[in-house]
Amino acid sequence: MFKTIEEPAEGAVEILVEGVAHRVPANISVAAAALLCGLGSVRETPISGAGRLPYCMMGVCFDCLMKINGQPNQRACQVTVAADMTVERQLGAAEYEDL
Amino acid sequence: MIDDRYELLIIGAGPAGMAAACEAASHGVRVAVLDNQAAPGGQIYRNVDRATNRQNRILGKDFVKGRSLVEQFIQSGGSYFPGSTVWFLDEKRRVGVLIDDKSFFVDADKLLLAAGAQERPMPIKGWQLPGVMTAGAGQILLKSAGMVPNGRLVLAGSGPLLLLLAYQYLQAGVKIDALIETTPRGAISRSLGKLFEALPATDYLLKGVKMMLAVRRAGIPVYHGVEGLSAIGEEKLEAVRFDTGKTGFKKVTDCELRADTLLLHQGVISNIRLPLAAGCEIEWDAGQKNWAVTNDEWGRSSDADIYVVGDGSRISGAEASALQGRLAGMHASHQLGKISESKLEVLSRPVVKSSKRHLSIRPFLDSCYTPSPCYLVPGDDTLVCRCEEITAGEIRQAVRLGCTGPNQVKSFTRCGMGPCQGGQCGSTVSLIIAEQLGKPMAEIGCLRVRPPLSPITLGQLSEA
Amino acid sequence: MDHDCIVIGGGLVGSAVAYGLSRQNQKVAILDGGDRSFRASRGNFGLVWVQGKGWDYPPYAQWCLKAANLWPEFSRQLGEETGTDLCYQRNGGMHFCVNEAEWEERRRILEQNTLHTDGEFQYEMLDHAALAEKVPQISNAVVGASYSHLDGHVDPLSLLHALHQGINRQDVTYVPNQNVSEISGKDGEFQVVSNGTTRSAGKVVLCAGLGNQRLGEMVGMNIPVVVDRGQLMITERIKPFLDWPTLHVRQTGEGTVQIGDSHEKVGLDDGTDPAILQKIVQRAVLMFPFLARVRLVRAWGALRIMTPDGNPIYQQSETCPGAYAVTCHSGVTLAAIHAGTVAEWISGKNDDPLLSRFGTERLHV
Numbered sequence: 001m002f003k004t005i006e007e008p009a010e011g012a013v014e015i016l017v018e019g020v021a022h023r024v025p026a027n028i029s030v031a032a033a034a035l036l037c038g039l040g041s042v043r044e045t046p047i048s049g050a051g052r053l054p055y056c057m058m059g060v061c062f063d064c065l066m067k068i069n070g071q072p073n074q075r076a077c078q079v080t081v082a083a084d085m086t087v088e089r090q091l092g093a094a095e096y097e098d099l
Numbered sequence: 100m101i102d103d104r105y106e107l108l109i110i111g112a113g114p115a116g117m118a119a120a121c122e123a124a125s126h127g128v129r130v131a132v133l134d135n136q137a138a139p140g141g142q143i144y145r146n147v148d149r150a151t152n153r154q155n156r157i158l159g160k161d162f163v164k165g166r167s168l169v170e171q172f173i174q175s176g177g178s179y180f181p182g183s184t185v186w187f188l189d190e191k192r193r194v195g196v197l198i199d200d201k202s203f204f205v206d207a208d209k210l211l212l213a214a215g216a217q218e219r220p221m222p223i224k225g226w227q228l229p230g231v232m233t234a235g236a237g238q239i240l241l242k243s244a245g246m247v248p249n250g251r252l253v254l255a256g257s258g259p260l261l262l263l264l265a266y267q268y269l270q271a272g273v274k275i276d277a278l279i280e281t282t283p284r285g286a287i288s289r290s291l292g293k294l295f296e297a298l299p300a301t302d303y304l305l306k307g308v309k310m311m312l313a314v315r316r317a318g319i320p321v322y323h324g325v326e327g328l329s330a331i332g333e334e335k336l337e338a339v340r341f342d343t344g345k346t347g348f349k350k351v352t353d354c355e356l357r358a359d360t361l362l363l364h365q366g367v368i369s370n371i372r373l374p375l376a377a378g379c380e381i382e383w384d385a386g387q388k389n390w391a392v393t394n395d396e397w398g399r400s401s402d403a404d405i406y407v408v409g410d411g412s413r414i415s416g417a418e419a420s421a422l423q424g425r426l427a428g429m430h431a432s433h434q435l436g437k438i439s440e441s442k443l444e445v446l447s448r449p450v451v452k453s454s455k456r457h458l459s460i461r462p463f464l465d466s467c468y469t470p471s472p473c474y475l476v477p478g479d480d481t482l483v484c485r486c487e488e489i490t491a492g493e494i495r496q497a498v499r500l501g502c503t504g505p506n507q508v509k510s511f512t513r514c515g516m517g518p519c520q521g522g523q524c525g526s527t528v529s530l531i532i533a534e535q536l537g538k539p540m541a542e543i544g545c546l547r548v549r550p551p552l553s554p555i556t557l558g559q560l561s562e563a
Numbered sequence: 564m565d566h567d568c569i570v571i572g573g574g575l576v577g578s579a580v581a582y583g584l585s586r587q588n589q590k591v592a593i594l595d596g597g598d599r600s601f602r603a604s605r606g607n608f609g610l611v612w613v614q615g616k617g618w619d620y621p622p623y624a625q626w627c628l629k630a631a632n633l634w635p636e637f638s639r640q641l642g643e644e645t646g647t648d649l650c651y652q653r654n655g656g657m658h659f660c661v662n663e664a665e666w667e668e669r670r671r672i673l674e675q676n677t678l679h680t681d682g683e684f685q686y687e688m689l690d691h692a693a694l695a696e697k698v699p700q701i702s703n704a705v706v707g708a709s710y711s712h713l714d715g716h717v718d719p720l721s722l723l724h725a726l727h728q729g730i731n732r733q734d735v736t737y738v739p740n741q742n743v744s745e746i747s748g749k750d751g752e753f754q755v756v757s758n759g760t761t762r763s764a765g766k767v768v769l770c771a772g773l774g775n776q777r778l779g780e781m782v783g784m785n786i787p788v789v790v791d792r793g794q795l796m797i798t799e800r801i802k803p804f805l806d807w808p809t810l811h812v813r814q815t816g817e818g819t820v821q822i823g824d825s826h827e828k829v830g831l832d833d834g835t836d837p838a839i840l841q842k843i844v845q846r847a848v849l850m851f852p853f854l855a856r857v858r859l860v861r862a863w864g865a866l867r868i869m870t871p872d873g874n875p876i877y878q879q880s881e882t883c884p885g886a887y888a889v890t891c892h893s894g895v896t897l898a899a900i901h902a903g904t905v906a907e908w909i910s911g912k913n914d915d916p917l918l919s920r921f922g923t924e925r926l927h928v
Contacts (some may be wrong), residue, residue, distance in 0.1 A: 001230075001250035001359045002240065004269050009151045025277045027149075028244040036246065040335060041229050046800045046818065051334055053229035055485070057236035058142060059135065059553075060217045060370075061484060062518040063227075073518070073799055073858060075554070077239075080137060093800040093818045096853050187837055195837060204837070500727050501573075501737040504598025510605065511724040513817075518799060518860060542596060549863045550835055557798070558823075558855030561845045563837065 002035040012088060016083040030087055031057060031064040034049035042066050043090035065090045072096070101180060101196070103202050105131040107431050108194060108375060110185055113141020114165070114417045115409025115424035116213035117172040120179075122428030126437040129260035131205070133196055135184045135553065138167050141215050143417045146243045148173075157270040159263075160308075161417070162242075168421060175200045181298050186551040190378035192404065195563065197555055202563035209404050209431045212374055213398035213424060216367035216410035219388075219470065220527050221256055222477040224329035226363065227485055230336030230540060234264045234364035242349065247273045248361030250331055251338045258366040259284055259307060266310040269317050274494035277320045279341065283471045284324035291468035297463035304460070319323065322346050322354070326473060339419060365470040367414055368526055374400060374407050375548040383540035386465045387414050388475065390526070396451070398427035406431065415467075419457040425450050475527070476534045483531070484516020484524040491531055498535050505529050505546045518554070523544040564641050566592045566736065568909065569755050569764040571743055571778060574892030575604045575719065576901060577770030578726035582641075583906025584768075585733035589812045592736040592764065594743060596771075601833060603772050603894060606718040606793050606865020608823055609815070610808055611651070614658060614686055614711040618672045621679035622920035623720035627893070628680050629917070630900035631713055637899035638717070649721045650816030656714025657689075657698075659705045659850055669709045680856045686711040700804055701902050704849045708809075716808035718816055719895050724896075743771075746781040748883045753782075768909055771886040773831075783882030785923055786890055789869040790830060793837050795823035796862040798854075805851075812847050812854075820857065822847045826867075833864040834896045867892045870926065877905060877921040888923075 008025030015022055015030075017037045024033040034042050040051045041051030043065050054064035055073040064076040069086055072094035076087070107123050107282060109116045112134035123128050140147045144165030155163050180198055187195025187204075188196075196204045218233040225231070234254065242247040247268060252275050254265055265278055286535075297304060310456050314321065327342025340355045368386075371381055374392045380401035384391040391413035398408035406427040409420035426447055433443040477483065479492030490513050497511040505521075505528045514528055515521035523526075525546045533543045570581045573595030585591045596602070613631045617623025631653075638651040660666040666688070673855065676684040690707045697710075738757075745756040746767060753767045768784070769778045778881050779786035800818035809815075812823045825839050840862050868877055868890055874893035887909050891897055893899070907913040 001248060002246045003249040005241075005245050006151065006153050006248055008245070010149070025244060028246075032240055032244040032246060035179065035240070036244075045488065050488075050537070051228065051229050052227065052485075053335075055227075055236065056218060056233050056523075057239040058210070058217065060519065060522045062523075071856065076137070093802050094857070095802045096856050135847045189834060193837070329750060497724075500724075500731055500740050501595070502598070503739045506598045510602075511727070516861075547599070549861050550837075550840075551859050551862065554858050554860075555855055556858050557844050557848055560841060560859060561848050561855065563841055 001038070004036070013081055013083045015081050015087055017087045018089060024081055028081055029077045029079055030066060030068055030079045030085070033081050034066065034076060034087065035055065039089070041089065044092055046092045049092065101131065101178070101198060101205060103204065104206045105129050105178070106207070106435050107209045107211060108205060109133070109211040109213060111141065111213035111215060111409070111411065112136070112139040112172070112179070112181070113143060113213060113215045113409060114168060114421040115411070116141070116211070117168055118421040118424030119211050119213065119408065119428035120177050121171050121175045122425045124175040124177045124428070125431050126432035128432050128435055128437055132177055132179045133183045133185055134181055137182050139172055139179070140165055142239065143385055144169060145239060150242065151245065154242065157267050158242060159267065165417070167256070184553040185373065186553050186555045188373055188376040188552060192377065195550070197559060200559060202555065202559050204563070208435060209406065210377070211406040211408065211427055211431065212377070212411060213409045214268035214370045214373050214411040216414060217370045217522070218364065218367045219366045221363040221365045221474055222481050222483055222491070222524055222527055223363070223474065224478065224481045226330055227482050228330050228332050228336045228357055229334070230332070231330050231361045231363065234261050234362045237264055237362045241267065241271070247271050248360040251276050251357050252360050252362070253277045253279060253356055253358045254323070254362050255281060255284040255339065256364035258364050259464060260367070261364040262307065262310045262314070263333065263363065265314050265319070269313055275319045276358065277322065278314060279325050279328065279339070279344070280321065280323045281325050281328060281471050281474055282468055286466055286469055292465055293463040293466050296312055297460045320346065322351060328474070331355070365474055366468060368412065369411050369413060371411070372522065372548050372552055374411070376550070376552055377405055378402065379407060380404060381545070384413060386462060388470060389414060396426070398423055399430070415458060415461065419454055422450050422454040422457065426454070457500050475530050477527070483527050484514040484517065486523070487513045489514040493526060494531050495535055498532055503532070503536065504544050505532060508532065509546060515546050564752055564764045564765055566590045566762065566764040568766045568768060569594065569753065569762055570768045571755070572770035572772060572774070572913055573727070573737065574602055574770070574772060575607065575723055575726070575898055576772070576889050576891065578730055579721065579898040579901035580768055580770055580889060580909065582726050582733070583731045583902035584910055585730055585735050587906060587910050587912060589910055592762060593730065594706050594741040595737065595739045595757065597740040598708060599778055601773060601866050602813070603865060603868055603892070604719050604723045605863070606795065606808070606867065607895050608657065608721045608795065608821060609716045609813060609895060610810070611653065611715040612656060613684060613713045614656065614676060614709060615672055617679065617874065618675040620872070620874050624676050624679035624684070626900070626917055627896055628684055628713065630897045631715070633899035633903055634715065635736050636639050637902060641729055642724050643784065644663055644732065645725045647728060648719055648816070649717050649725055651717040653715030655709050655710055655712040655807055656716065657708045657809045659708045659809055659811070661706065661849070666701055666707050666719045668796055673709055684711070684713065698805065698807070699855055700851050702850055710807070717895060722895060722898060730860065743778060746778065746886070748777055748782065748886060751885060753885065766885045766887065766909060769886070773866060774826040775888055775890050779888055782880045782886035784878055784880045784886065784888055786876060786878070787871050787926055788890060789871060790828070791867040791869045792827040792829050792833065792864050793867055794835055794843060794862065794864045795821060796840065796843065797821050797860055799858045801857060812850060818830065819860070820854065826922055831866065833866055835862050835864050872926065874920050876923055877908070877918045878923045
């Protein structure tokens with residue numbers, strides 16, 4: 001449950017979060033965007049399937065792992081949003097289609 | 100394009116790294132700075148060069164001070180590689196760095212590690228629930244995204260940063276439903292003995308008092324000396340519970356507060372992964388409850404060609420970190436033959452004096468806000484390793500089998516084998532083992548650090 | 564006497580031997596290293612392997628087959644007793660070949676295994692088409708593979724954990740952080756001094772890996788140990804893609820992918836060398852191109868306990884009878900036979916004739 005304190009000074013971009021289009025401030029991290037969009041969880045752990053949201057926001061905890069533009073298990077707090085980016089929850093172990 | 104050799108290679112563009120870069124570059128040293136963020140500033144001055152007026156007003160004067168250092172850094176003339184991640188560093192000082200998807204190896208005559216600090220883990224029951232974050236995370240969201248919590252908010256823990264965040268949220272008009280202090284009762288009175296030493300840093304003390312008064316005036320419910328804190332909820336945080344605490348002079352038991360966001364904080368610890376990877380000696384600082392990097396007055400580690408400075412060596416605060424960076428920068432300049440010994444003497448004198456003043460607050464702060472043992476060494480059913488979902492009880496079982504340190508515990512439980520590679524659980528594991536065996540931390544040691552120091556794909560490695 | 568047996572070393576070898584001894588009602592003590600000891604188990608790939616082992620030394624071919632056949636019952640027994648899942652599977656194993664010459668060489672090698680085991684060892688040579696049917700993501704660079712249904716794999720650290728749980732339940736005295744300074748023996752009794760404490764036992768078993776050479780000298784044995792470093796890597800967890808373990812790529816029970824390996828003579832250095840890591844990764848990506856997108860989580864080096872001919876040493880001291888040495892690099896495959904046959908040899912219950920083929924005299928010819 002997060003909101004912005006003012007209109008974004010650097011404009012906004014449109015990204016797809018779990019298939020739904022959202023306008024988010026430009027230059028924020030994907031993890032911040034996920035919180036802004038109100039996702040209940042950004043991933044389900046490969047151990048128990050429990051839902052997790054970002055915890056440290058600085059790249060240490062690896063709890064914010066998401067599938068971004070098709071690449072699984074990326075730390076969402078280390079990736080900046082970009083126009084037309086697709087963001088999906090990381091459900092369990094990573095899946096890689098063979099080339 | 101990054102070269103394959105520099106005279107001084109700096110990892111980390113927070114206050115210490117930036118100050119070292121400015122200093123060394125001013126004496127003609129060929130400097131390169133690697134940092135994993137998109138802009139300089141580290142965590143403390145995160146996004147300072149793009150902060151809006153509103154953000155600056157909320158975040159305060161100390162934050163804005165960082166702007167001049169960032170500007171100075173950008174003008175300093177060294178090579179700067181933002182968004183680069185160091186994935187390899189060993190005792191031979193080989194640095195492997197990922198820049199734009201490609202890996203490069205860089206050598207340096209002198210290496211300076213300024214990777215800063217991270218939040219000390221605060222493992223309470225339920226801390227893995229969605230909605231529980233660190234106070235540092237709250238600050239990062241405020242600084243880098245202009246975002247604040249929206250819903251029932253509880254701040255819990257111990258330490259100046261928690262109070263600072265509460266104050267900043269008040270400036271931003273955020274409603275705080277409770278401030279829970281977990282500092283052990285009596286810590287402040289026990290710390291008064293250190294207050295005299297802290298007088299040269301009276302400005303820090305006055306700031307603290309000002310923030311406390313603002314919190315009082317805002318009518319935020321404050322609970323002190325809280326024990327048995329836990330986060331409750333099914334699929335996300337729903338409430339914060341604690342066993343005992345005090346509000347004013349009244350004792351409170353079995354308290355439950357509804358909450359959507361819980362921000363935890365009990366101080367920061369040095370991020371020592373890079374120094375460990377490079378083979379630098381570390382020591383347990385009992386006052387800070389922190390693994391510190393052993394270094395001399397110039398910031399040189401046990402390896403004379405590696406400087407480790409700033410919060411990444413021991414917790415010093417932003418101002419002292421910048422001063423340490425300067426000292427290391429000028430010393431490296433001297434070692435590289437750019438300035439004479441007498442020039443070094445003259446340049447360093449005022450910096451050393453200023454650094455001492457800023458550091459004088461630390462013993463008082465460290466004692467005042469010492470984390471309570473019950474939040475350092477959690478109960479059996481609390482998660483310690485968030486990645487692999489290992490509880491404190493499982494760790495204790497491994498110790499009962501005969502494990503005497505965190506590495507064997509890791510082999511037996513998988514604690515520390517997940518993606519974060521012990522970054523989040525390492526300090527807790529050692530503390531649990533030390534308490535269970537009744538041995539000092541120096542004897543228990545910490546988890547071994549191995550490459551990659553940050554994620555790299557097999558493809559990136561194969562094309563390095 | 565404090566104990567019937569003192570086992571020096573609590574790694575995969577020492578704990579398997581101690582486990583076996585304790586199940587024969589021997590009163591056992593283990594003197595183990597510490598948290599930062601080299602611990603070869605950390606470098607083991609987890610293969611419970613038969614194909615190719617001992618192709619040039621028939622007793623070893625027979626020994627590994629025997630051990631692999633003991634594994635299913637060993638795993639069931641240990642798993643049941645401790646409640647720990649060893650992630651043991653015996654569905655076969657493969658060895659990938661990247662050119663025709665390697666493929667032919669592999670066939671020749673495995674024919675030897677079949678010969679040495681009187682036909683008990685069975686294998687299949689798969690061409691690319693047959694291989695691709697079993698392993699769809701294999702690249703065209705892999706011309707084929709050898710496959711044996713007798714091969715399997717296990718999680719080495721879960722095995723070590725279970726063995727330690729097992730010895731704990733059997734009331735074995737476990738003493739960590741020990742440095743053995745002296746072993747003396749006379750009149751059927753040994754005195755072992757470690758960290759200033761003396762412990763006595765009727766028998767002493769040296770399972771100290773790299774330390775066996777130094778300890779062997781104390782009891783009149785010449786145990787030549789050769790240090791060999793292997794580097795290996797582990798990736799993030801990915802969805803299951805590889806049902807069979809191989810020498811260079813193995814998907815673990817957790818779903819992580821283990822990649823290896825190397826053989827380096829660098830002394831007591833268990834660090835990593837990026838150039839070698841790169842070679843290892845390039846080989847893995849050559850075999851499975853999609854792995855290029857997969858994230859590396861950890862890379863490390865570990866020191867193997869090799870003997871000059873690569874085959875194990877099982878030796879009882881001639882000048883100090885009752886002192887035994889067990890030295891090998893295959894601590895996982897042989898764990899089942901160490902806990903069984905070797906423990907019985909030490910306790911005097913049984914003497915498998917194969918054991919005599921692994922004495923030290925063969926190395927000093």
